Amino acid sequence: MPYKNKDEAKAYWKRYRKKNKEKIAEYQKEHFKKTYPKNRKKNIEESKKWNKENKDKFNKNMEKYSLKNKKECKARKLAQYHIKIPKEYLCEKCKKELAKERHHENYDKPFKVDLVCKKCHTKLDKKRKVKI
């Protein structure tokens, strides 16, 4: 595809990515599956090297991660204990499947959950990752 300039190319790809988000994600997943076992050792070596060279960043990331996880775990436990999902309760998102899981929009609010089915929960969690 001929572009007049870099910005035009960038804009084109941005549009393309937006339009084909799912296709690209699927492709990346397949690609990853194929190449991951081959590159596994190399990847581990590389990330080890990166961690060594960027110790501060690495520690910060770890801290962030464990803090987030702690919050996540706590919220999940609290919700599981205190919020019962009624029998025959329909998923709040698709209203088709039975709700089997609790979704936290915000782990700072452990009691604020959406009761959803497994399918919707996976979707919601994926969305959250994109947001971060």
Ligand SMILES: [Zn+2]
């Ligand atoms: Zn659902």
